[in-house]
Amino acid sequence: MxxxxxxxxxxxxxxxxxxxxxxxxxxxKIKPPLDSYSTIKNALINPIKHRTLSEVANKANKICIIVSDYTRATPNNLLLPPILKEIEESGKNLESVKVLVANGLHKPAPENELKEILGEKILTQVNVINHDAEDYEALRYVGRTSFGTEVYVNETILDSELIVMTGLIEPHFFAGYSGGRKSILPGVAGRDSIYQNHSYKMIAHPMSRYGVLDGNPIHEDMVEAAEMALKEKGYIVNVVIDKNGKILKTFAGNLIEAHRKGVKYLDSIVxxxxxxxxxxxxxxxxxxxxxxxxxxxxxxxxxxxxxxxxxxxxxxxxxxxxxxxxxxxxxxxxxxxxxxxxxxxxxxxxxxxxxxxxxxxxxxxxxxxxxxxxxxxxxxxxxxxxxxxxxxxxxxxxxxxxxxxxxxxxxxxxxxxxxxxxxxxxxxxxxxxxxxxxxxxx
The missing domain is CATH 3.90.226.30 (LarA, C-terminal domain)
Structure with a gap:
């Protein structure tokens, strides 16, 4: 065959x-929507367990949008235009927006990769920052999780009044699934925080594997870290894509609830x-x-x-x-x-x-x-x-x-x-x- x-x-x-x-x-196999812009827009105005993006953006003077780095197939070039449009329609100028690339421990993306990740137009519209997990001068301590992880995150999100986290929900070999809380840890966290979350004991746990959230210590540690850092200022915009990279569905709103709905939808496919x-x-x-x-x-x-x-x-x-x-x-x-x-x-x-x-x-x-x-x-x-x-x-x-x-x-x-x-x-x-x-x- x-x-x-x-x-x-x-x-x-x-x-x-x-x-x-x-x-x-x-x-x-699922047929993707013909108009991805409308699909994303609809999710933004009908969020899961959250106010609309326009409502929360209207009350925020500083906005941070966290995006995935070059190793992920997240369609940032499709996600960012409707997100930025919603922010503008809320009455905010794009000068109030910073885009933070969630590199985790990966090397910061050079200019050519930023163009590939975001699109050239986005680079001219907003200020783009490369997260560096080694740069502790740009990191701040926000607390310790019940798993013992000392959480340091990029100061940009702590200085912001709204943190929009784009992402791709897909299977992950020890966190269960990508997306949601992973924008914070490991996405914009410090080196030592990531080391602690990815420790031998955590990786060796039998529940740290593909397709598992409940009882997965890596996932639960990430959730605690994200909630510490976000302090209810978070708003996710996550997508599920097909094997050709086409958006099948968008999940926007509450960090936990929107991500869980996305995971349930993904499970029915994969x-x-x-x-x-x-x-x-x-x-x-x-x-x-x-x-x-x-x-x-x-x-x-x-x-x-x-x-x-x-x-x-x-x-x-x-x-x-x-x-x-x-x-x-x-x-x-x-x-x-x-x-x-x-x-x-x-x-x-x-x-x-x-x-x-x-x-x-x-x-x-x-x-x-x-x-x-x-x-x-x-x-x-x-x-x-x-x-x-x-x-x-x-x-x-x-x-x-x-x-x-x-x-x-x-x-x-x-x-x-x-x-x-x-x-x-x-x-x-x-x-x-x-x-x-x-x-x-x-």
């Missing part, structure tokens, strides 16, 4: 023999099931921009882990045009300096905090349970091998390595959308061989 997998801004077609194909897991685990999973990191580097590609590997048998093979197609990842040398060193994945976990436990330890921890845990093959031409094979991953230049080579590892009669699950899906094994779920399993509700 020919299956298309996103790879960078293109696709790779893969021919998987029918005799081996267990299932193809895909999201439920939660899918297979009757048994696979010997081999072929997946991706969702294409551009999430597959820009190996650091982010751990997310696709984590998706594969959800439906792989013990000692099975996870194949991830990821372009990795930025190699290991800009500024993520510590991630490489953590993996490469250890003799085994188990040694990685031991080192993190003993030496934390270490930059990028959470990504290394997730990857190392996957590698203790499965083999991982990375299909890319943008990282030298010896570098990939040093990180305990098997390299392949193309999918055919990867499938051959998998066959040598688990046998020629291995059963394969295909997940073209990678980390944009939440797959699981359900013994109660029966399906024909290589049936398209789309958006089954739990």
């Amino acid at each position: 020919l299956i298309k997998f996103p790879y960078g801004k293109a696709e790779i077609e893969v021919d998987i023999p029918d005799r081996n194909l267990l299932s193809v897991l895909e999201s439920r 939660k899918v099931y297979t009757p048994k685990p696979a010997d081999v999973v072929v997946t991706t990191n969702g294409g551009y921009p999430l597959d820009r580097d190996l650091y982010q590609s751990v997310k696709g590997m984590a998706t594969g882990k959800s439906v792989i048998r013990k000692n099975g093979v996870i194949i991830v197609l990821s372009e990795c045009i930025d190699g290991i990842g800009r500024g993520h040398e510590p991630f490489y060193r953590l993996m490469a300096e250890a003799k085994t994945p188990e040694n990685v976990l031991e080192r993190i436990k003993q030496e934390e905090p270490i930059k990028d330890q959470w990504e290394a921890q997730v990857l190392a845990q996957i590698l203790t349970e499965a083999h991982v093959i990375l299909v890319t031409r943008n990282i030298k094979h010896n570098v990939i091998e040093e990180m305990h991953i098997k390299p392949a230049s193309n999918i055919e080579e990867a499938l051959e390595i998998a066959k040598e590892t688990v046998g020629k009669d291995s059963k394969i699950i295909s997940i073209p959308e990678g980390p944009y899906l939440i797959p699981a094994v359900s013994l109660m779920f029966k399906s024909p061989q290589h049936n398209m399993l789309r958006g089954v509700n739990d």
Whole structure:
């Protein structure tokens, strides 16, 4: 069966023999609205558990809009125009607005990436600030969560009377879902706050995984931090998009309630099931921009882990045009300096905090349970091998390595959308061989 997998801004077609194909897991197809502007506008004037954006903007003299950075597919170029229009119609001048890029621990975006993230017109309309988690002169302390996280956030939001947080609601491999509270922590938080939230103990918790909010300590810690920083001045504008990047629905209003409604809607699209685990999973990191580097590609590997048998093979197609990842040398060193994945976990436990330890921890845990093959031409094979991953230049080579590892009669699950899906094994779920399993509700 020919299956298309996103790879960078293109696709790779893969021919998987029918005799081996267990299932193809895909999201439920929904036709996106023709007019995204009207969809966003409607959400702004009909918010969830909140006053309209125009009403709250009218009473605010200083407004901050938090936007996602270059690693996210958030359509800021579509979200910002109706948001700014609502602010102007409330009687406020755009000089009162600052846009804060939520870089988290990522490197601040250069000018060319700001243009890509926001659009050139936005850069001329408002003052844009790059958050830097290392710049403690621009951070302020707001308190300590019940999990022990000392919360430092960018002073821009504390000086503002209204904080609008744009974002994308999608599955997240340890926070459960992106969007909502993640705009604050890790988005505009200080380095040490992020380290504490992403600690070994927090990442190792069994509820810190895709598709889980209740009982997830990372999520709950983020919520506490966000509420401390926002002090009821927050207003989210989050979207759910399809695999082509088109907005399906917009959720605006209350930080918690609007995000929860968005999560429920997303679940109806991306939660899918297979009757048994696979010997081999072929997946991706969702294409551009999430597959820009190996650091982010751990997310696709984590998706594969959800439906792989013990000692099975996870194949991830990821372009990795930025190699290991800009500024993520510590991630490489953590993996490469250890003799085994188990040694990685031991080192993190003993030496934390270490930059990028959470990504290394997730990857190392996957590698203790499965083999991982990375299909890319943008990282030298010896570098990939040093990180305990098997390299392949193309999918055919990867499938051959998998066959040598688990046998020629291995059963394969295909997940073209990678980390944009939440797959699981359900013994109660029966399906024909290589049936398209789309958006089954739990």
